[in-house]
Amino acid sequence: SKDEICELMDKLMLQTLDLIEQEVKCKINIETLTNDGCLNMAQTRYSRGQHSVSTTQLPSEDYKEFNALKSINESEDDEQNIKLELNKHAVDKAEGYDDPIKWFGVLVPQSLQNARNTFEKALEYVVEATNVQIALQNSYNNFIKLNKIKDEL
Helix, strand or coil: CHHHHHHHHHHHHHHHHHHHHHHHHHHHHHHHHHHHHHHHHHHHHHHHCCCCCCHHHCCCCCCCCCCCCEEEEEEECCCCCEEEEEEECCCEHHHCECCHHHHHCCCCCHHHHHHHHHHHHHHHHHHHHHHHHHHHHHHHHHHHHHHHHHHHC
C-alpha cells in the first residue's frame, strides 16, 4: 500500500541521514589525520634536516619494482552491494613487499613513524568513507525506486 511505501521511504531517509553523518565524521577524521601526518613529517624534516627526509629518498624510475603494503579488495554481499576492504601485507622482500620507511634509513625518528601510522589510519578512514558513499548511492537508488512505485499506485 501507499502508506507502507511512505513508511519505507521515511526509514530509508533516516538511514540516509545516518550515513551522511558517518561520511562527514570520516572526512573530518581524514582531514585531521592527514594534517597530523604532515606535521609529523615536518617535525622530522626539521629535526633531521631537509635533505635527510625529502623526495630524494623516494624510489626513482631505476628502482626495482615493489608491491604496496596496503591494497584494496572489492567484494559483493548477498544483495550485490559492493564493499571495499583494506588488505595489509607483511613486509617480505622476496615477494616484493618493501617497508617504505626504510628508504629514510634504518633508525628513523619517532615522528616519522608517527607520520606513517597517522597516514595508515587516514587510509582506513578513506576506505570507510568510500563504503559509506557506496551505501549512500544504494540508498538513493532504493529511494528513487520506491518513489516510482508510490507514484504508480
